[in-house]
Amino acid sequence: MPFNPVIIVAGPTASGKSALALDIAEALNGAVVNADAMQVYRDTPVLSACPTAEDKARVPHYLYEIYEADYSGSVADWLEAAVQIIRKLWQEGKVPVVTGGTGLYIDNLLNGASPIPETSDEIKKQVAVQLAAEGVRALHRKLNEVDAETAARLSPNDTTRVRRAWEVYLSTGMPLSEWHRRPMVKKLPEAEFLVIKIAPGVAELDRRCYQRFDMMLNGGAIDEVRRLKARGLSPRLPAMKALGVPEIMDYLDGKSDYETMNELGKLHTRQYAKRQRTWFGNKLNADLILPGCYDGSEKIINDVKKMYKLLHKSSFGYKTSDNMS
Numbered sequence: 001m002p003f004n005p006v007i008i009v010a011g012p013t014a015s016g017k018s019a020l021a022l023d024i025a026e027a028l029n030g031a032v033v034n035a036d037a038m039q040v041y042r043d044t045p046v047l048s049a050c051p052t053a054e055d056k057a058r059v060p061h062y063l064y065e066i067y068e069a070d071y072s073g074s075v076a077d078w079l080e081a082a083v084q085i086i087r088k089l090w091q092e093g094k095v096p097v098v099t100g101g102t103g104l105y106i107d108n109l110l111n112g113a114s115p116i117p118e119t120s121d122e123i124k125k126q127v128a129v130q131l132a133a134e135g136v137r138a139l140h141r142k143l144n145e146v147d148a149e150t151a152a153r154l155s156p157n158d159t160t161r162v163r164r165a166w167e168v169y170l171s172t173g174m175p176l177s178e179w180h181r182r183p184m185v186k187k188l189p190e191a192e193f194l195v196i197k198i199a200p201g202v203a204e205l206d207r208r209c210y211q212r213f214d215m216m217l218n219g220g221a222i223d224e225v226r227r228l229k230a231r232g233l234s235p236r237l238p239a240m241k242a243l244g245v246p247e248i249m250d251y252l253d254g255k256s257d258y259e260t261m262n263e264l265g266k267l268h269t270r271q272y273a274k275r276q277r278t279w280f281g282n283k284l285n286a287d288l289i290l291p292g293c294y295d296g297s298e299k300i301i302n303d304v305k306k307m308y309k310l311l312h313k314s315s316f317g318y319k320t321s322d323n324m325s
Helices: 017-027 053-058 073-093 103-111 121-134 136-147 148-153 160-173 176-180 202-218 221-231 245-252 258-283 298-313
Strands: 005-008 030-034 095-100 194-196 289-291
Touching: 005 103, 017 030, 017 194, 017 298, 030 073, 053 121, 053 176, 073 095, 073 103, 095 103, 095 298, 103 136, 103 258, 121 136, 121 160, 121 245, 136 148, 136 160, 148 176, 148 298, 160 176, 202 221, 202 258, 221 245, 245 258
Parallel strands: 005 095, 005 194, 030 095, 194 289
Antiparallel strands: none
């Protein structure tokens, strides 16, 4: 049987997970695979803290900065791309190190995804035309006629999710709610997962969130948002809702001053990190939990290397089905 390892590094924003994933990949002849819904956009590398050129020179990085800001990616899109990359890395003899703060991405990779078939490009174009002509509220009303359960849990203004639900119905003839009742399907049943979770204390995480936002402002975040503003993109797009974008947009529009923008950006970053911390704390079981933010500790890397060797020697010892919900 081949050895198909996948190392997961999860944690809230500003906890050091990207640095930890990079160090692990370098130590184990691996590559880093992005699992963050904002780092897929190439328009905001500073705001989303994408890997630097120096990081990419150390080990290969995948699924970073792959979409334009006007693209609305889905969990299904990411999962399909991640599975392809992971299998490619196995063939090359490299260890995939998947890292990010989007819990739904990691959960789907570990525990399976809904068996909804892929939507064709033709259907996606058809729905895009409907959206442009009728608006999302009209599409929500149509969805309610065929899938009242899904429509009831979605906001009539949620363009991304309403569009996705309508695409699924047109493509399959079956409501999204019915697909969600079907058993989950694991996309990588052959994988051996080693899960590492960073779980810092609140005070430490708050401090790092504030520092991170200051670094972004000093590193060109305002210019990134200024370029987005010039494109006239819809504020409903996922990329336009990224941490810092709405606050800086209000500042550029003259709706707030610099101090207010800075304070709100830090507040919302801290609140988001707290939600991530809670989600990972409740939903993600791990083989190794770091009680503080990653600071480059050589001991942690050595601990991971030891666990990886154990996983290699006894491939049944750390299977998702045994140790993770």
